[in-house]
Amino acid sequence: MTPVISIIVAVYKAESCLRRCVDSLLAQTFQDYEILLVDDGSPDRSGEICDEYARKDNRVRVFHKENGGVASARQCGMNNARGEYVIHADPDDWVEPNMLEELYGKAKEENADMIICDVWRDTSKKSTYVKQRLFILEHCVMLKDVFQQLHGSCWNKLVKRACYSKYDVNFPEGLSYGEDTYVSVCLLAHPIKMAYVPKAFYHYVQNVNYSSLTRRPVKILVEQCEKLCDLLRCKLSENQFKEIYPALRYRQACVILTSAGENPYIVTFKKDFEGVRKAILHQNFSFKRKTLFWIAFYISPYIAHFFYTFCR
Numbered sequence: 002m003t004p005v006i007s008i009i010v011a012v013y014k015a016e017s018c019l020r021r022c023v024d025s026l027l028a029q030t031f032q033d034y035e036i037l038l039v040d041d042g043s044p045d046r047s048g049e050i051c052d053e054y055a056r057k058d059n060r061v062r063v064f065h066k067e068n069g070g071v072a073s074a075r076q077c078g079m080n081n082a083r084g085e086y087v088i089h090a091d092p093d094d095w096v097e098p099n100m101l102e103e104l105y106g107k108a109k110e111e112n113a114d115m116i117i118c119d120v121w122r123d124t125s126k127k128s129t130y131v132k133q134r135l136f137i138l139e140h141c142v143m144l145k146d147v148f149q150q151l152h153g154s155c156w157n158k159l160v161k162r163a164c165y166s167k168y169d170v171n172f173p174e175g176l177s178y179g180e181d182t183y184v185s186v187c188l189l190a191h192p193i194k195m196a197y198v199p200k201a202f203y204h205y206v207q208n209v210n211y212s213s214l215t216r217r218p219v220k221i222l223v224e225q226c227e228k229l230c231d232l233l234r235c236k237l238s239e240n241q242f243k244e245i246y247p248a249l250r251y252r253q254a255c256v257i258l259t260s261a262g263e264n265p266y267i268v269t270f271k272k273d274f275e276g277v278r279k280a281i282l283h284q285n286f287s288f289k290r291k292t293l294f295w296i297a298f299y300i301s302p303y304i305a306h307f308f309y310t311f312c313r
Contacts, residue, residue, distance in 0.1 A: 006034040006101055007087045007162070009078030011071050015092035016046040022092050023054050031101035036061045037078045042068030072172040072180040079165060079172065087162045089155040089181070093206050100202035104159040113196035115188065116159040120152065121204045135197045144189040145244045153182030157203050164193055173232055178225035183232055186245065190237055219260035226253040247280035254281060258297055259309050270302035
């Protein structure tokens with residue numbers, strides 16, 4: 002029997018946290034779903050743990066592949082998904098038991114293509130409720146303000162699987178940062194019907210070392226930001242890309258100012274971002290981020306970097 006929902010989990014080096022993730026997915030009050038665990042060539046016991054769950058529960062399907070990065074793992078899941086709707090989860094995160102029931106209920110109620118919910122951001126110290134600022138549920142509006150009003154990740158969005166094929170949206174191989182944002186933006190570039198559930202079901206865990214962006218060299222992150230920009234330039238219309246370009250540059254500037262370790266981009270920060278300075282400063286972000294960028298542009302990016310490091 003074909004499941005209604007497919008949950009895709011791209012797994013890599015996740016043996017310490019994978020069980021919590023899968024257990025929370027198996028505890029859903031909604032029953033008609035499958036879980037696709039894609040082992041992306043993990044060198045630890047992640048693959049064995051995946052197989053263990055598949056043996057115990059027929060809702061779990063496992064796919065082992067050579068390491069190709071998170072985008073290729075997500076796409077492997079998409080290629081094998083059978084559900085009418087799909088949603089993604091990261092192996093270091095976990096979800097509330099009523100997530101699928103609430104999201105699917107909203108999907109049927111409003112005949113929606115994409116259903117969005119709020120999220121919890123969990124650290125070792127606290128959980129913070131992150132509300133999606135969705136005032137106008139129109140794809141063209143959300144595309145313009147995707148980085149301010151809507152989290153770019155795929156894990157707080159239940160999406161009709163047919164939308165991916167209809168609009169030729171795939172996870173781009175080789176993109177290891179922002180691959181989910183790329184997919185979300187590409188979907189929002191088309192006339193999809195959106196719905197919103199103002200509740201948080203997904204726990205985004207930020208204190209797991211293997212997934213922390215701060216552990217990646219800033220050079221790689223900046224290059225990935227540039228690649229994301231190039232991919233979207235090719236995928237979107239000229240007007241659509243023009244609308245989101247300041248937000249893309251804002252994202253790149255955030256990476257530079259908030260990354261740890263050796264950071265050669267700080268030296269040329271003002272020069273590199275002068276052309277989009279006003280656009281970045283007009284982005285709708287928190288007071289802390291506004292302060293960070295004001296310091297970076299009008300005083301010193303070095304001081305801004307220091308401010309972020311010691312005030313986060």
